[in-house]
Amino acid sequence: MKINDVILRTVVKAVVFIILTLGVYLFFAGHHAPGGGFIGGLVLASAIVLLYLAYDIETVHNGMPFDFKKVAAFGVLLATGTAAGSLFFDKPFLTQAYTYVEVPIFGEKGLSTVTLFEAGVALTVVGVVVTIILSISEDE
Amino acid sequence: MSNIIVLPLIVPVITAILLVFLRENIVLQRMISLMTLGFVILTSIVLLIEIQAQGVMRLDFSGWAPPFGILFVADSFAVLLVLIANIVASICVLFAIYTIGSHFEKMYFYSFVLLMVAGVNGSFLTGDIFNLFVCFEVMLLASYALISLGGDKVQLREALKYVLINVVASWIFLVALAFLYGTVGTLNMAHIALRVMEAGADPLITTVALLFLIVFSLKAGLLLFFWLPGSYSVPPTAIAALFAALLTKVGIYALVRSFTLLFVNNVEVTHMVLGIMAGVTMIAGCIGAISSKDVRTIAAYNVLIGVGFIVAGLAIGTESSLQGVVYYLMHDMVAKALLFLAVGLMIFLTGETLIDNMSGLIRNYPAFGWIFFITMCSLAGIPPLSGFLGKVLIGQGAIEGGHFVLLGLGFLSSLFVLYSLLRILLGSFFGETIISLEDEKPLKGRVLMPLILLTVCTVGLGVGAQWLAPYVLDAGQTLYTPSIYIDAVLDGGVNR
Numbered sequence: 235m236k237i238n239d240v241i242l243r244t245v246v247k248a249v250v251f252i253i254l255t256l257g258v259y260l261f262f263a264g265h266h267a268p269g270g271g272f273i274g275g276l277v278l279a280s281a282i283v284l285l286y287l288a289y290d291i292e293t294v295h296n297g298m299p300f301d302f303k304k305v306a307a308f309g310v311l312l313a314t315g316t317a318a319g320s321l322f323f324d325k326p327f328l329t330q331a332y333t334y335v336e337v338p339i340f341g342e343k344g345l346s347t348v349t350l351f352e353a354g355v356a357l358t359v360v361g362v363v364v365t366i367i368l369s370i371s372e373d374e
Numbered sequence: 375m376s377n378i379i380v381l382p383l384i385v386p387v388i389t390a391i392l393l394v395f396l397r398e399n400i401v402l403q404r405m406i407s408l409m410t411l412g413f414v415i416l417t418s419i420v421l422l423i424e425i426q427a428q429g430v431m432r433l434d435f436s437g438w439a440p441p442f443g444i445l446f447v448a449d450s451f452a453v454l455l456v457l458i459a460n461i462v463a464s465i466c467v468l469f470a471i472y473t474i475g476s477h478f479e480k481m482y483f484y485s486f487v488l489l490m491v492a493g494v495n496g497s498f499l500t501g502d503i504f505n506l507f508v509c510f511e512v513m514l515l516a517s518y519a520l521i522s523l524g525g526d527k528v529q530l531r532e533a534l535k536y537v538l539i540n541v542v543a544s545w546i547f548l549v550a551l552a553f554l555y556g557t558v559g560t561l562n563m564a565h566i567a568l569r570v571m572e573a574g575a576d577p578l579i580t581t582v583a584l585l586f587l588i589v590f591s592l593k594a595g596l597l598l599f600f601w602l603p604g605s606y607s608v609p610p611t612a613i614a615a616l617f618a619a620l621l622t623k624v625g626i627y628a629l630v631r632s633f634t635l636l637f638v639n640n641v642e643v644t645h646m647v648l649g650i651m652a653g654v655t656m657i658a659g660c661i662g663a664i665s666s667k668d669v670r671t672i673a674a675y676n677v678l679i680g681v682g683f684i685v686a687g688l689a690i691g692t693e694s695s696l697q698g699v700v701y702y703l704m705h706d707m708v709a710k711a712l713l714f715l716a717v718g719l720m721i722f723l724t725g726e727t728l729i730d731n732m733s734g735l736i737r738n739y740p741a742f743g744w745i746f747f748i749t750m751c752s753l754a755g756i757p758p759l760s761g762f763l764g765k766v767l768i769g770q771g772a773i774e775g776g777h778f779v780l781l782g783l784g785f786l787s788s789l790f791v792l793y794s795l796l797r798i799l800l801g802s803f804f805g806e807t808i809i810s811l812e813d814e815k816p817l818k819g820r821v822l823m824p825l826i827l828l829t830v831c832t833v834g835l836g837v838g839a840q841w842l843a844p845y846v847l848d849a850g851q852t853l854y855t856p857s858i859y860i861d862a863v864l865d866g867g868v869n870r
Contacts, residue, residue, distance in 0.1 A: 303394065304394065304395065307391050307394040307395065310387075310391045311388065311391045311392070314384060314387055314388050314391070315388070317384070318384050318388065320377075320436070321377045321380075324377075325437070326377065326433060326434055326435060326436055326437045327377055327380040327384070327433060327435055327436070328435040328436040329436040329437055330436065
């Protein structure tokens with residue numbers, strides 16, 4: 235018997251965007267408030283897992299043709315890369331740089347390499363969580 | 375500040391991740407792995423020379439001064455172990471290249487090995503006890519993957535045991551860390567040492583010390599080794615050799631570090647417990663080694679005898695015995711890797727695991743036979759091979775400190791090591807050959823090459839002892855006088 239999941243699919247279409255927005259918000263909030271790459275990444279991953287639940291693996295994979303193992307690897311590379319970047323500037327390992335830039339329309343904004351590091355963390359979390367969920371679900 | 379200290383951790387991590395993207399290109403994967411390990415070897419040689427020149431070095435991550443930030447500390451002891459660990463790892467990788475098969479290589483084998491090596495290097499170099507926990511986990515997670523790679527039924531059974539034991543041990547580690555932080559209020563190892571010294575023989579700290587003793591004993595295979603013989607005998611040879619050479623040694627390193635630097639205020643209790651555990655481990659290891667006829671089990675129990683012997687040196691705790699511990703740790707990494715590779719090669723050549731089913735191998739493979747002979751001599755501690763000096767130094771320390779029971783057990787265990795390996799040599803290498811010339815599997819020179827390299831290492835460690843002596847003496851002195859380490863980290867004690 236085929237399960238009728240019209241309601242789930244319709245709700246998911248709307249809810250996914252709310253979750254994704256929350257994830258991105260949490261990610262940037264982490265700079266000065268609770269949040270950050272790990273939590274943001276978890277929320278983003280939960281949106282993707284919800285999509286997998288509502289639709290089947292193939293449909294989602296057509297929309298997002300990523301190998302999530304590689305996403306995780308890229309995340310680690312980004313995080314370790316920014317950490318190791320300080321080696322080339324003769325600063326202690328893991329030193330982060332930041333500066334304030336005048337952006338037209340938005341005014342003065344802070345730019346920092348910590349955001350890149352956190353992006354690496356977020357991508358790692360997304361990649362790992364989705365990989366784990368997919369490998370469990372592939373199991374008969 | 376010297377960023378070179380972090381290279382042994384970060385370079386293997388980055389290359390391990392790069393290899394994920396090169397999954398299909400096996401040749402490139404092999405080259406990059408070997409180059410990475412070679413680079414770390416060079417780095418640690420440079421570090422050793424630097425430490426001789428300017429004393430214990432440290433690197434405060436992102437400039438946070440200790441005890442507030444995380445830091446890496448490089449003293450001779452840690453860097454010597456990094457050096458030997460990476461030499462052994464590169465030789466094991468060389469062996470894996472020729473033997474492990476493309477099935478493993480495509481399942482991220484090299485990535486996992488590099489991550490494990492990164493965890494091992496990090497554990498040796500870190501100066502923060504919570505960071506030690508993290509590096510342990512990096513190493514263990516990679517080893518979980520390595521032990522279950524391949525997925526045989528026996529392998530999965532042992533892997534499950536291994537993972538469960540280590541997860542429980544890590545949990546106890548975390549609890550112990552929480553107790554420690556609650557008691558002394560810091561996680562920086564030098565700062566902990568300082569606070570513990572001020573507190574004196576506080577029963578609470580002794581309890582925490584014993585908790586750490588349980589954790590590290592589980593990892594090192596000291597007394598709580600029930601998981602070890604099983605899990606070390608199931609994975610493919612190259613992986614088993616890596617495990618035998620590196621993993622228990624990290625546990626021993628943690629024991630040595632915590633019971634020479636952190637918990638030295640109540641030696642009557644902690645070091646007596648260490649001594650008893652070391653003695654019992656040696657006895658149990660000997661019983662295991664001579665009771666089995668399976669070459670893999672004999673090799674695994676030999677690991678335990680080594681662990682017991684090194685910890686005995688730690689329990690004795692005089693300066694010469696600590697030098698012996700440093701020296702014997704280095705020897706043990708090389709010799710155990712050699713033993714496991716040799717045993718694995720025997721099984722590969724004959725397809726048998728029991729001594730009784732093999733015979734006369736030396737007639738078919740003379741070079742291999744003599745390598746096994748040298749391995750045996752080295753493990754038994756026959757001069758001029760590498761096992762000799764460590765045994766002499768620990769023995770000398772035992773006489774100075776009046777620990778005659780441990781002395782007797784230590785040297786008796788050497789005899790049992792000799793006996794258990796002699797049984798393999800007489801039973802499997804000598805005697806009537808059972809493999810006819812037509813049936814014998816060809817043993818290519820390149821498969822034997824890693825064993826020859828390790829044999830060169832064990833001879834070199836013994837013959838080149840004079841050249842190594844300044845580094846070992848420095849390591850022993852830093853272990854024996856914790857204030858050298860503490861002063862280097864806290865600049866003579868700023869923030870108490």
